[in-house]
């Protein structure tokens with residue numbers, strides 16, 4: 001590969017021959033030092049000094065672990081390149097800067113920090129890790145802390161689009177989903193939704209951050225998540241729209257009914273335990289295993305047509321087909337109302353309960369250590385559906401252990417398929433007069449059966465009547481390499 005610049009210079013005080021190639025690769029070798037990096041992929045930023053430049057690098061390195069394996073993780077290191085004269089310094093600085101400018105990196109970001117997310121460390125994470133990296137990258141930012149529930153949505157609804165190249169949240173998944181809904185409720189939603197979204201994990205549920213870092217082949221930590229945003233590469237992301245009557249939400253992560261939703265909400269009483277609350281509640285739920293009556297129908301992706309049974313309209317109460325025609329009936333005042341494609345009824349399939357778990361996800365991970373949908377893709381236009389009808393308590397216990405690697409989908413007890421659209425009609429507990437469970441959307445209660453934990457009167461949807469989910473391919477954009 002041809003070199004753009006090649007010169008004898010000093011790197012951290014050692015004499016080396018350094019070469020910057022047209023590809024953006026920077027190599028150096030001398031008697032005591034040698035190494036290489038790729039400017040666009042490994043450099044946070046560059047600063048001019050006196051007859052020198054400082055490269056703020058963040059390169060991948062491998063470190064062995066006590067178990068005999070190794071972890072690949074980026075580490076920060078500042079490299080000082082010193083030159084014999086101003087002309088050389090100028091040439092090197094400008095050549096490296098061109099590669100950074102050409103990478104499409106953001107210039108100004110709106111950063112939304114939830115100070116109460118997860119363990120309440122959002123602000124500290126921003127000040128100690130995110131802010132210094134943005135400054136090193138010379139990216140301007142406006143930081144806003146969320147002051148109340150729903151504040152992130154208000155900010156996304158009202159900010160000046162022309163002022164920012166993207167929105168970053170330092171939070172859990174809840175704030176990211178609020179931002180999505182805020183953008184899609186704007187009159188100018190078509191422009192607003194094109195703003196790339198970045199997520200820096202600072203919550204209890206960090207499924208999107210984990211999915212992005214996993215996709216990019218990066219270690220799951222705050223600095224790596226920040227660097228993906230600085231690098232500015234973009235990837236399209238499907239958006240699901242969930243509708244019941246006049247109520248609608250847009251979703252990026254998941255909808256669940258049965259075991260996962262039960263654990264999510266019934267573990268609230270153990271919130272003081274942190275993330276451990278989910279493990280404790282899961283054990284309680286396995287011992288007192290529930291199955292739910294009800295059913296769902298779905299429009300399968302190619303390859304998933306042989307699953308389930310023929311379409312059953314009896315399953316669906318208060319059905320509202322999410323098509324252009326139905327949309328006009330709903331007369332949404334403004335904002336995005338959901339995908340406008342009409343969905344061919346003949347191809348729909350259905351399954352009827354009882355079910356232990358029905359789980360619909362848009363991305364592979366729903367939290368840092370849970371990968372329900374190993375084949376989920378950000379912008380394939382489909383949602384991944386995971387169904388567990390019944391199995392022994394011991395088998396369920398083993399299956400839950402496999403959720404970390406995604407290998408549960410190989411079990412004969414699990415049905416795993418891709419769907420274009422989905423309609424859920426949740427019912428009460430099987431073989432019992434006990435009430436129904438919960439429907440969970442991105443970590444929030446959408447609907448709960450009468451008599452279940454908490455007050456159903458404030459839930460946005462009603463448990464029982466059909467809840468529709470459809471997906472718009474690649475509507476949103478993530479800061480994430482393709």
Ligand SMILES: Nc1ncnc2c1ncn2[C@@H]1O[C@H](COP(=O)(O)OP(=O)(O)OP(=O)(O)O)[C@@H](O)[C@H]1O
Nearest residue numbers: 117118146147148149150171172174175203204205
């Ligand atoms: N200042 C605030 N006061 C109260 N709630 C807030 C505040 N800021 C944000 N929230 C709410 O906190 C919720 C969770 O936020 P986030 O996703 O960042 O954290 P999380 O730790 O993953 O959530 P959780 O612990 O509830 O699972 C969101 O619904 C958001 O509206």
